[in-house]
Amino acid sequence: MTTYLPALMSSIGQESFDRQIDRMFDEAVRSFGMARTAWAPACNAWEDDHGFYVQVALPGWEAKDVSIEVENRVLTVKGERKDEETPGRTVHVWEVTGDQFVRSFRLPTFIDHNKASAxxxxxxxxxxxxxxxxxxxxxxxxxxx
Structure with a gap:
């Protein structure tokens, strides 16, 4: 009996194969409602002569689902939303996840957090x-x- 797994692994690479196995396991666990993979949005932070900026990538998120707080020079951005549950839907790939997240940043001392805007x-x-x-x-x- 011939096995095709080594040929498959060499063609897609071990790392890619491992990611696919991890993703399949995560989806299986998620389908039973046991756990969710932690998700955190990608962020950028920079400064220029006028200010300090934090940018958070939240595609598909609405502003009403996100909160922003500053306490003791720590910026905390939190989000929470519900996944759309559609009866009769069969999910084949579910990569755009993220039902909740928290990101925190220590702010520099040279900014005026009372005049922040978003x-x-x-x-x-x-x-x-x-x-x-x-x-x-x-x-x-x-x-x-």
Whole structure:
């Protein structure tokens, strides 16, 4: 009897094969309602002369399902939503998951968290913290003698 598993593994690679096995196991466990894989959205954080920014990738999420808090210089972004359950639907692939998440970031001391703002556009949540005036770069004129 000939086995095709080694040929299959060499053609798709061991790492890809392992990911597929992990995904199948996760889906099997999820179908029994036993557990869910932890999910956290991808994030970016940067600063410029005017502020500090945190961007969270939330495709398919609505702003009403997300909360933003700042406490003790820690920004916490939380989300929770319900999966759409459709009777009679047979799921073949379920990769766009994420029924809940929490991401936290330590904020720098040079920002004014009381003047923070947030926008949600094209699946990206962007939180903007303006820099304190004393933290902004400034030019110093040189006096001519």
């Amino acid at each position: 926008s949600h556009k094209n699946g990206l949540l962007t939180i903007t913290f303006p820099k304190l005036e004393e933290a902004k770069p400034r030019r110093i004129a040189i006096a001519a003698e």
